[in-house]
Amino acid sequence: MGDWLGRASTTAVGVIAAILLTASAGAQTRAAQPASPQPRSGAYRAPRTADGKPNLSGIYQAITEAYWDIEPHSAAPGPVQELGASFATAGGLGITDGPLPYKPEALAKKKENYANRIKLDPEIKCYLPGTPRGMYMPYPFQIIQTPAYIMIVSSYARAVRTIYMTDHKEAPADSWMGWSNGHWEGETLVIDTTGFNDLSWFDRAGNFHSDQLHVVERITATDADHLSYEATIEDPQTFTRPWKIALPIYRRLEKNAQLLEFNCIPFVEDLIYGQLRKPSSN
Amino acid sequence: MLRRLLVATALAGFAVAIVHIAPLAAQGQAARGSAGAPAYKVPRLPDGHPDFQGFWNNTTYTPLERPKGIDREFFTKEEVVEQMKRAAAEEGEQTTPGTIADVHYDFTQFGLDRSQAPVALNLRTSLIVDPADGHLPPMTEEGKRLNAARAEARKRAGAITDAAQNQPLSVRCILMDRDGPPMLAGAYNNNYQIVQAPDTVMILVEMLHSPRIIPTNGRPALPASIRQIEGSSRGRWDGDTLVIETTNFTDMFMFAAQGASADMKLTERFTRTSDDTLMYRFTVDDPKVWTRPWSAEVPWKKSIGPIFEHACHEGNYSLTNLLRGAREDEKRAREKKPASN
Amino acid sequence: MRTTFAVIVALGAWLAAAPLLAHHAFSSEFDINKPLKLTGTLTKWEMINPHSWFHMNIKQPDGTVVAWLIEGGSPNQLIRLGVTKNTLKVGTEFTIEGYQARDGTNKAVGRNFILADGSRYLFGGSAPGAGGADK
Numbered sequence: 117m118g119d120w121l122g123r124a125s126t127t128a129v130g131v132i133a134a135i136l137l138t139a140s141a142g143a144q145t146r147a148a149q150p151a152s153p154q155p156r157s158g159a160y161r162a163p164r165t166a167d168g169k170p171n172l173s174g175i176y177q178a179i180t181e182a183y184w185d186i187e188p189h190s191a192a193p194g195p196v197q198e199l200g201a202s203f204a205t206a207g208g209l210g211i212t213d214g215p216l217p218y219k220p221e222a223l224a225k226k227k228e229n230y231a232n233r234i235k236l237d238p239e240i241k242c243y244l245p246g247t248p249r250g251m252y253m254p255y256p257f258q259i260i261q262t263p264a265y266i267m268i269v270s271s272y273a274r275a276v277r278t279i280y281m282t283d284h285k286e287a288p289a290d291s292w293m294g295w296s297n298g299h300w301e302g303e304t305l306v307i308d309t310t311g312f313n314d315l316s317w318f319d320r321a322g323n324f325h326s327d328q329l330h331v332v333e334r335i336t337a338t339d340a341d342h343l344s345y346e347a348t349i350e351d352p353q354t355f356t357r358p359w360k361i362a363l364p365i366y367r368r369l370e371k372n373a374q375l376l377e378f379n380c381i382p383f384v385e386d387l388i389y390g391q392l393r394k395p396s397s398n
Numbered sequence: 399m400l401r402r403l404l405v406a407t408a409l410a411g412f413a414v415a416i417v418h419i420a421p422l423a424a425q426g427q428a429a430r431g432s433a434g435a436p437a438y439k440v441p442r443l444p445d446g447h448p449d450f451q452g453f454w455n456n457t458t459y460t461p462l463e464r465p466k467g468i469d470r471e472f473f474t475k476e477e478v479v480e481q482m483k484r485a486a487a488e489e490g491e492q493t494t495p496g497t498i499a500d501v502h503y504d505f506t507q508f509g510l511d512r513s514q515a516p517v518a519l520n521l522r523t524s525l526i527v528d529p530a531d532g533h534l535p536p537m538t539e540e541g542k543r544l545n546a547a548r549a550e551a552r553k554r555a556g557a558i559t560d561a562a563q564n565q566p567l568s569v570r571c572i573l574m575d576r577d578g579p580p581m582l583a584g585a586y587n588n589n590y591q592i593v594q595a596p597d598t599v600m601i602l603v604e605m606l607h608s609p610r611i612i613p614t615n616g617r618p619a620l621p622a623s624i625r626q627i628e629g630s631s632r633g634r635w636d637g638d639t640l641v642i643e644t645t646n647f648t649d650m651f652m653f654a655a656q657g658a659s660a661d662m663k664l665t666e667r668f669t670r671t672s673d674d675t676l677m678y679r680f681t682v683d684d685p686k687v688w689t690r691p692w693s694a695e696v697p698w699k700k701s702i703g704p705i706f707e708h709a710c711h712e713g714n715y716s717l718t719n720l721l722r723g724a725r726e727d728e729k730r731a732r733e734k735k736p737a738s739n
Numbered sequence: 740m741r742t743t744f745a746v747i748v749a750l751g752a753w754l755a756a757a758p759l760l761a762h763h764a765f766s767s768e769f770d771i772n773k774p775l776k777l778t779g780t781l782t783k784w785e786m787i788n789p790h791s792w793f794h795m796n797i798k799q800p801d802g803t804v805v806a807w808l809i810e811g812g813s814p815n816q817l818i819r820l821g822v823t824k825n826t827l828k829v830g831t832e833f834t835i836e837g838y839q840a841r842d843g844t845n846k847a848v849g850r851n852f853i854l855a856d857g858s859r860y861l862f863g864g865s866a867p868g869a870g871g872a873d874k
Contacts, residue, residue: 173595260595287824288823503848508817703819710788713787715790
């Protein structure tokens, strides 16, 4: 019994020492973990995955009016009178770093998109949101993180982004969500995406891109429940220079937070195919 | 000449594939460590759970139910090899002009014929393993009424080309057999990618680029009032087997095609029995429709990636084209009619 | 053995059926009574799902050029075999044997794609069956 007490107190001392060592030594404490650069003093250090990377897994959602219009904008009536205030545009500060640097012909097309957005917005037809739009839609998304693949799944239209963390290839063909190669820079997940088609929009206001779109995102946990999201958008066919967006993203904290299924295809079939329905004999 | 080359190539590819596969019955024995063969040591993730990650393909030549006239549970390896060779030869043949089969792109051109897919050799005569006769159990009276009502509703809706909603869920890009659940192979692209994080398993189904996100942290089931096309899945580990329980189906769900009710409870089990085999077993418990639960089993074979974006709804010109074609056919038929008096 | 033959016969119907399930929608979209043969050059291969589309410039007998859209298969397995958007070059000349769309437009399903040298596979060594040596 004396032996047991002796061992227990030795163990206790050992545990306390280990805690003190861990607290003081910062990022490079554990020999088993691969070394990672020291975060800036005061910067948040996210809990680590088993392979020593910041653990970004979880369910998140952007809280912003950018899904209406990524630029600063006033409140405005919606295009569908019957929907009244429910589908009116809320004013927003925007997430852009200035007016979008459209080429003159592209600006004309943007204005045409806006004027015809009910017919043209791909979101209305339950089409995939593209990138970065899927990251700031008013619906939750989930990050599922493994060493070789990080999957980002949006509840809207069940959009899936595969982020290739180790096997970096060029896009074999064009897609709605793009082809994403990712790597870590300290606490930040950097995602480089190309291989876009020209069919998605940036928001409900008709801001658009060509298939030359190139997006570089930087995602960093700023504390246990928030991510900082920045993206540089480059598209020499549409814009005169690259431009940036930035916004915070929030962890969904409800107990049992989860993505519910939002398969919107059945909700838009009459819209898309209704005019091809066989006319009834009534 | 070219036709023989195609057939020979398909057979050669197929022969190469099976040389490396142990017959499934023997594999099963090996996994269970009997008959002197060493038990398979499944690779593990840092959290100790088995690693099922990677690309898998569930293409199969085995029917769900045991074919008429077959009474045994297993074919011999020779019989199965012969069946697969014949299927490969048939698929490699040119179709005959003017037949329905000819009004289609050539699967071989796109690498999509079944004999080009990785297939786990399966000696079973049916996917159904329980009941032991390899057939679905008898249907209840309520099940018969439910399915008769569904058939009646389909009839009332009109011809299949009258409206988009009259087409199968697959043509509408809403749901395919590969998604299920349960997940069953179709004609091609029967590929899946599995990734595992500590409290989540995700299965990316190639067809429809469908994400199945399965929590393994004990999160409770959804309330019965929330129904989903793919139901709601919860996962847990039973030793080295991943068990996925799915409920909360809506009536537009995959197994309606099999006769099931939306109150069906599905249990899927994954066990890795070798480096290149993931055994998939599912049990359907639907007392409204079947007099007892029934189970089926199909081995998944290791495959390769990537899984390219299957943006089916976005690219669904076919549905527009076939509806427009039907309306054009009707217009031509009306114009041909003599003027009514 | 006797049972082997019986097994093969019994399974024959089911084994053949699986790929045919995909054919149903196609015979609604394209007209079995409108077979065609078109020769032209590729302007774009849209590598999309559920079916890819070949944009072709088809030479007419009078020398004019008409745009046609030819439906093909999902590109996903070809991508796994190394085919990319750079594999099939714009300007590639080939002949299509297929069936025209029921709606009467310049669309068809491509049953066979035959290159100028007479070979049947657009994707060269990447496609199974092509050449025979690779796979």
